Amino acid sequence: MIIIQVYMKARVSASLFAALVLSARLVPGQDHAFHSDTSKRVAAGAQAIAVMTRQSPALGGRALTEGYLTQPTLMAHARVWSNIATAQGMLSFEGLTLERGELNPGIVGEGYIDRRHPHTYLHELSATIQHDIGRAHASLTIGKGFAPFGTDDPMGRPFVKYPINHHLAQILERIVAIAAIRAGPVIVEAGTFNGDEPESPGDAPNRERLWDSWSGRATLLPIRGAEIQASFARVRSPEIAAGGGPDDRKFSVSVRFADTDARRYALAEWARTTDYVGGSASFSFSSFLVESESAAGSLAVAGRLEVTERPDEERLADPFRTSLSGHDFSILGRSRWTIASVRAAAPLAPRAGTAVSPFVELAFHRVSETLRPSGFVPAQFYGSNRIWMLSLGAKLGFGELHRRMGRYGAAIPDQRGISVGHVSPHHEH
Numbered sequence: 001m002i003i004i005q006v007y008m009k010a011r012v013s014a015s016l017f018a019a020l021v022l023s024a025r026l027v028p029g030q031d032h033a034f035h036s037d038t039s040k041r042v043a044a045g046a047q048a049i050a051v052m053t054r055q056s057p058a059l060g061g062r063a064l065t066e067g068y069l070t071q072p073t074l075m076a077h078a079r080v081w082s083n084i085a086t087a088q089g090m091l092s093f094e095g096l097t098l099e100r101g102e103l104n105p106g107i108v109g110e111g112y113i114d115r116r117h118p119h120t121y122l123h124e125l126s127a128t129i130q131h132d133i134g135r136a137h138a139s140l141t142i143g144k145g146f147a148p149f150g151t152d153d154p155m156g157r158p159f160v161k162y163p164i165n166h167h168l169a170q171i172l173e174r175i176v177a178i179a180a181i182r183a184g185p186v187i188v189e190a191g192t193f194n195g196d197e198p199e200s201p202g203d204a205p206n207r208e209r210l211w212d213s214w215s216g217r218a219t220l221l222p223i224r225g226a227e228i229q230a231s232f233a234r235v236r237s238p239e240i241a242a243g244g245g246p247d248d249r250k251f252s253v254s255v256r257f258a259d260t261d262a263r264r265y266a267l268a269e270w271a272r273t274t275d276y277v278g279g280s281a282s283f284s285f286s287s288f289l290v291e292s293e294s295a296a297g298s299l300a301v302a303g304r305l306e307v308t309e310r311p312d313e314e315r316l317a318d319p320f321r322t323s324l325s326g327h328d329f330s331i332l333g334r335s336r337w338t339i340a341s342v343r344a345a346a347p348l349a350p351r352a353g354t355a356v357s358p359f360v361e362l363a364f365h366r367v368s369e370t371l372r373p374s375g376f377v378p379a380q381f382y383g384s385n386r387i388w389m390l391s392l393g394a395k396l397g398f399g400e401l402h403r404r405m406g407r408y409g410a411a412i413p414d415q416r417g418i419s420v421g422h423v424s425p426h427h428e429h
Contacts, residue, residue: 041079045399048072049160053103053391058114059319061383069097071155073123075402080127086409088402089125094118095201101320105365105387106164106337108310108322110197115320116162120173120198128409136183139409144205146406147171148178148189149215149233150252151269153405158265158293158302159343161361161391165287165308169252169271170406171215171233173198175205180411187219189411195236196243199324209243212236215250219413227256227413239324246275246282263295283331285309293343302343309336312369312376319381332375338366345395355397363389 049070056063072093079086101115110117126143146153150169154162163169171193178191194205195213215233222228231252237245254269267290274284286309293302313322314330323330345359365387367378379385404412 042076043078043400044074044076045397045401046074047395047397047401049393049395051160051391051393053161053389055103055105055387055389057383057387058103058105059382064103066103068102070094070102070160072097073155075124077400077402084131085127085129087125087127090123090402092119092121092123092201095121099201103389104161104164105382105389106308106310106339106367107162107166108164108313109167110199111322111324113313113315113320113322116166118201120201120203122204123173126176126408130409133181136181137410138179138181139411141176141178141180141408143176144173145176145408147174147176147193147213147215147233148180148191148217148407148411149231149250150217150271151229151254151256151267151406156401156405157267158291158300159304159341159361160359160393160395161341161363161389163287163289163291163304163306163308164310164337164339165269165271165289165306168250168273168285168287168308169269169289171235171250172406174213175210177211178408178411180409182410185221187217187221187411187413189217189219191215195238195247196241197238199241206241209236209241212243217411219411221413225257225259227254229254229256241324246277249274249276263300264293266290266292283311283334285311285334298346298348300345300347302345304339304341304343306339306341307336308339309334309370312374312378314375334370334374335367335376335378336370340364353398355395357395357397359391359393359395361389361391363391365389 051070052067054063054065058064073090075090077088095118098118101112101117104116105114107116122144124145126141126145128139128141130137130139149171153170153172154166174193176191176193178189180187180189192211192214194209196206196209213235215231217229217231219227219229233250235248235250237243238248239245250273252269252271254267256267258265269289272284272286275282289306291302291304293300311331312333312335314332315322341361341363343359343361345357347355347357367385369377
C-alpha cells in the first residue's frame with residue numbers, strides 16, 4: 001500500500017517562498033552551485049527545492065511517498081572593509097518545512113533516523129579578517145558556521161538527497177574560531193568550537209561548551225581546480241548537550257577536482273569517527289564516498305557511490321526518531337549501507353533572474369548488519385535489505401550562494417596567489 005503524505009504547511013511554505021523571492025537579488029545561478037562575486041560589496045541569494053520522494057520499502061514492506069519544500073535558504077555575503085573584512089550569513093527555514101524530517105534511508109543524526117533532520121534557523125553567521133603576510137595570505141574567522149574539518153556541505157554539491165555520512169564527514173552549526181594561512185599551494189587551518197550538536201532548529205550552542213573541541217585541516221593544491229585535504233577533530237560529547245557523553249575522534253581525507261569552464265566536478269572521500277569513553281575506544285564508523293558530475297549543453301548528469309557504517313539506535317514510538325540521550329547508550333547494532341545514486345538535471349533558461357532546474361534522482365540502497373547477533377535486523381524492519389528511492393522535483397534559485405560552504409578567508413582554494421586587494425573573476429564550483 002502506498003501512503004501519500006505531503007508534508008508542507010501550505011501557508012508557511014507560500015509565505016516563505018514569497019520571502020525568498022522578494023529578499024534576493026535577482027541574478028541567475030547554476031543548477032546546484034551558485035557563484036558569488038566577492039568584488040561586490042553585498043551579494044545575496046536564496047534557494048528552495050520542491051521534491052517528491054518515493055521510498056520502497058520504508059517500513060515493514062510498505063512504500064512511502066512524501067513531498068517537501070527542502071533546503072529553503074537565504075544567504076548573504078558582504079565586504080565590510082575593502083576585501084580585508086568580510087561577513088556572511090545563512091538562514092535555513094527547514095524547521096518550518098521539514099519538522100518531521102526528509103525521507104533519506106540510512107541517514108542518522110540529531111534525534112532522526114532514516115530521515116534527514118532540519119538544520120538550525122541560523123545556519124551560519126561569521127566574520128572574517130584577512131591580510132597578506134609576506135608571500136602568505138592569512139585569515140581569522142569567528143562566528144557560527146563550519147569547523148575546519150572534512151569536505152564541503154552537501155547542500156553545495158550535486159545531489160538533493162544528502163549522503164548518510166553527513167555527520168562523519170562534516171562538523172557544522174558550531175560557534176567557531178578559525179585561523180587559516182595559505183602559502184603557495186598549501187593551506188593550513190586550525191579551529192576551536194563547541195562540541196554539542198543542535199537539539200532542534202531553534203537551538204543555540206551551549207555557552208558552557210564553548211571552545212571545548214578543536215580540529216585542524218591541511219589542503220594541498222597541486223594543480224588548478226584540484227585539492228587534496230586531510231583533517232582531524234576531537235569533539236567533546238556531541239550527542240549529549242550537557243556534556244559527559246562519549247567523545248568523538250574524527251579523521252577525513254579527500255581528493256576534489258572542479259573545472260567550471262568544462263563544467264566537471266569529482267570528489268572522493270574517506271572518513272572515520274571513533275567514540276571514546278575516557279581513553280577507551282568504543283564504537284567506530286567509517287565511510288567511503290565518490291561522486292562526480294558532468295554537464296553538456298542543458299543537461300547535467302551525476303553519479304555517487306557511498307559505503308557507510310552507521311549505528312542502529314533504539315527508536316521511539318515514532319520509528320523515524322531516536323533518543324537525544326547519546327547513541328553510545330542506545331545502540332542496538334551497526335549496519336553497513338552501500339548506496340548507488342544517479343541524477344539528471346536540465347536547467348531551464350533563466351527568466352527575470354530566476355533559475356529553475358528540474359531534476360530526477362534514483363538511488364539503490366543495500367544494507368546489512370555488521371554485528372551479529374544484532375538488536376536491529378534491517379530486512380525485518382524495512383521489509384527487505386534492498387531499498388529503492390526515487391526523487392523528482394525542481395530547484396529554484398535567486399541571486400548568489402556562497403563560494404564554498406565550509407571554508408572561509410585564506411582557506412578558500414580559488415583565492416591562492418591573489419592579494420587582498422584583488423579578487424579573481426574566476427569562481428569556484
